[in-house]
Amino acid sequence: MALTEVALGIDIGGTNTKIGFVDRNGVSLADSSVPTGEDDVDSFLNRLYKAVDRTMLPIRDRVKLVGVGIGAPNGNYYKGTVEYPPNLPWRDVSPVVQWVEGHYKVPTKLTNDANAAALGEMKFGVAKGMKNFLVVTLGTGLGSGFVVNGKLAYGHDGFAGELGHVTVNPQGRMCGCGRKGCLETYVSATGIRRTVYKLLADHAEDSEMRRISFDDLDASNITEAALRGDKIAIEAFEYTGRILGMKLADIMALLSPEAIILFGGLTKAKEILFEPVYRHMENQMMPIFKGKVKLMASGLVGTNTAVLGAAALIWHELEMQF
Amino acid sequence: MALTEVALGIDIGGTNTKIGFVDRNGVSLADSSVPTGEDDVDSFLNRLYKAVDRTMLPIRDRVKLVGVGIGAPNGNYYKGTVEYPPNLPWRDVSPVVQWVEGHYKVPTKLTNDANAAALGEMKFGVAKGMKNFLVVTLGTGLGSGFVVNGKLAYGHDGFAGELGHVTVNPQGRMCGCGRKGCLETYVSATGIRRTVYKLLADHAEDSEMRRISFDDLDASNITEAALRGDKIAIEAFEYTGRILGMKLADIMALLSPEAIILFGGLTKAKEILFEPVYRHMENQMMPIFKGKVKLMASGLVGTNTAVLGAAALIWHELEMQF
Numbered sequence: 298m299a300l301t302e303v304a305l306g307i308d309i310g311g312t313n314t315k316i317g318f319v320d321r322n323g324v325s326l327a328d329s330s331v332p333t334g335e336d337d338v339d340s341f342l343n344r345l346y347k348a349v350d351r352t353m354l355p356i357r358d359r360v361k362l363v364g365v366g367i368g369a370p371n372g373n374y375y376k377g378t379v380e381y382p383p384n385l386p387w388r389d390v391s392p393v394v395q396w397v398e399g400h401y402k403v404p405t406k407l408t409n410d411a412n413a414a415a416l417g418e419m420k421f422g423v424a425k426g427m428k429n430f431l432v433v434t435l436g437t438g439l440g441s442g443f444v445v446n447g448k449l450a451y452g453h454d455g456f457a458g459e460l461g462h463v464t465v466n467p468q469g470r471m472c473g474c475g476r477k478g479c480l481e482t483y484v485s486a487t488g489i490r491r492t493v494y495k496l497l498a499d500h501a502e503d504s505e506m507r508r509i510s511f512d513d514l515d516a517s518n519i520t521e522a523a524l525r526g527d528k529i530a531i532e533a534f535e536y537t538g539r540i541l542g543m544k545l546a547d548i549m550a551l552l553s554p555e556a557i558i559l560f561g562g563l564t565k566a567k568e569i570l571f572e573p574v575y576r577h578m579e580n581q582m583m584p585i586f587k588g589k590v591k592l593m594a595s596g597l598v599g600t601n602t603a604v605l606g607a608a609a610l611i612w613h614e615l616e617m618q619f
Numbered sequence: 620m621a622l623t624e625v626a627l628g629i630d631i632g633g634t635n636t637k638i639g640f641v642d643r644n645g646v647s648l649a650d651s652s653v654p655t656g657e658d659d660v661d662s663f664l665n666r667l668y669k670a671v672d673r674t675m676l677p678i679r680d681r682v683k684l685v686g687v688g689i690g691a692p693n694g695n696y697y698k699g700t701v702e703y704p705p706n707l708p709w710r711d712v713s714p715v716v717q718w719v720e721g722h723y724k725v726p727t728k729l730t731n732d733a734n735a736a737a738l739g740e741m742k743f744g745v746a747k748g749m750k751n752f753l754v755v756t757l758g759t760g761l762g763s764g765f766v767v768n769g770k771l772a773y774g775h776d777g778f779a780g781e782l783g784h785v786t787v788n789p790q791g792r793m794c795g796c797g798r799k800g801c802l803e804t805y806v807s808a809t810g811i812r813r814t815v816y817k818l819l820a821d822h823a824e825d826s827e828m829r830r831i832s833f834d835d836l837d838a839s840n841i842t843e844a845a846l847r848g849d850k851i852a853i854e855a856f857e858y859t860g861r862i863l864g865m866k867l868a869d870i871m872a873l874l875s876p877e878a879i880i881l882f883g884g885l886t887k888a889k890e891i892l893f894e895p896v897y898r899h900m901e902n903q904m905m906p907i908f909k910g911k912v913k914l915m916a917s918g919l920v921g922t923n924t925a926v927l928g929a930a931a932l933i934w935h936e937l938e939m940q941f
Binding site for chain 2: 327371380381429430443445446448450451452453454455456457458459460461463464465474475476479545546547548550551552553554555581583585586589590605
């Protein structure tokens with residue numbers, strides 16, 4: 298029997314790292330996860346290699362590993378490094394590609410998770426055939442991956458795609474990057490939590506969220522409250538949609554993409570999020586761009602979404618060589 | 620004697636249209652200009668063709684025309700059309716490439732003037748060898764051309780690059796595009812004039828500009844006043860630099876270019892403009908990007924700058940085919 302060629306996709310998150318063996322069509326043949334952990338990068342890699350071996354065991358006789366793709370916070374595509382990751386207890390700069398490529402002896406590539414998601418959408422998701430689009434990941438923070446003329450925009454230094462750190466208000470909310478008023482302090486799972494608290498402070502109206510502590514509040518219970526008609530929760534999505542819509546209208550002016558794909562935890566709110574984002578985006582848009590862009594939900598469904606994106610990175614590289 | 624291959628570069632402006640025959644190295648062998656005129660596009664083209672013939676006359680025995688590149692306001696690269704040009708008395712949509720290509724029987728391409736300037740910088744100017752940069756044109760309005768991974772970003776519809784229409788303040792100055800608070804209402808030759816008038820209204824300080832009417836005020840006399848130490852004029856450049864710097868810091872987060880090249884009338888102020896732009900840009904920038912980008916003046920000097928850009932467009936196309 299001919300062996301099926303597979304790429305190993307690795308998505309390194311702040312808490313867990315997900316792995317999967319993904320074929321050329323985006324089908325994951327085996328996947329699992331391993332704690333990213335509170336220890337150093339060397340201990341993490343040992344754990345990772347063992348988990349990969351265990352995961353591969355049931356399929357090892359019928360697959361051939363052709364490459365490894367890695368999505369990681371602050372991943373630098375050009376250097377193959379993870380640099381100053383804000384939520385990982387690693388050294389300042391870790392040459393992850395060098396180490397992993399040395400271990401598996403197959404081509405290995407790394408980029409940040411939002412760029413991996415963009416490649417995943419292009420190869421396996423809703424952006425098939427598109428040449429100009431962006432993916433916006435709405436998780437703890439806000440990430441983005443831009444595809445321009447059919448290629449990911451890595452920028453000169455490999456760190457392009459930081460839509461989360463365009464400025465909404467230079468005197469605005471404190472951001473983890475050290476500045477104030479960055480987009481992700483408003484538009485993200487943590488951003489909408491801050492918005493709810495601001496609205497609870499500014500308004501006298503009752504809300505079920507007045508019974509939830511800041512630490513217990515998250516995108517899920519804000520979404521649920523909005524679905525139950527809680528006015529503060531609905532207003533929080535309206536506020537989030539206004540700010541994101543305004544910035545997406547700016548992106549439209551700059552790059553005129555065919556589609557903007559929203560991805561990540563906050564998108565579980567579906568129309569409660571999408572409707573105000575689209576309305577404000579179109580409202581703020583320069584006339585020549587109105588009605589042209591599609592606002593879409595991710596086409597990468599299931600538990601291994603980020604792994605598909607990471608695998609897409611190396612499939613994309615391998616196919617570009619021919 | 621072997622014929623020298625030349626491209627015809629045409630820059631269609633609101634008042635004048637400049638033409639030039641440019642060789643592969645960016646040397647213009649003959650150039651001239653013709654009024655764009657107040658009449659329709661057909662009359663304009665007749666005038667243009669005659670001017671081109673006259674200009675070519677002295678060199679016609681030693682050159683071979685291989686292509687035509689056109690820079691035009693609201694030029695659509697994909698369709699070869701000029702659409703709804705705000706400052707031209709033409710029909711809504713003019714298929715300029717179809718007409719010009721039919722006349723000269725050589726490959727013809729068209730894009731907006733800022734995109735043409737970006738290609739000009741890449742082929743003949745300060746961006747030689749760069750893969751990720753942008754050109755910002757500071758004239759009556761603010762235009763931009765983005766190069767990503769070595770290629771111009773035209774976007775899905777051919778209209779990408781409208782940096783002049785990102786929003787500074789949704790309740791801000793009226794813009795010609797029908798919205799409020801667009802970047803070009805602050806940062807352009809007309810924008811700085813509005814800023815001077817706002818400062819003259821807000822402050823009691825004397826200024827030589829209190830003796831100039833709004834209609835007589837322009838980038839030149841504001842620059843001259845600043846050079847003479849006029850505090851209102853200096854403050855106007857500071858304000859302009861703060862707003863442009865803030866938006867360029869955003870661009871850095873999105874696309875992480877190697878260089879940002881400023882071009883056009885307002886750049887004649889040199890350091891009076893560049894210093895505050897750079898200072899505010901670096902100040903507003905996300906830490907990982909600080910100190911990485913070059914802020915440069917255009918490398919396309921002389922009277923035929925825009926023509927060089929237009930010629931670069933077709934040279935670029937012709938060379939990409941091999």
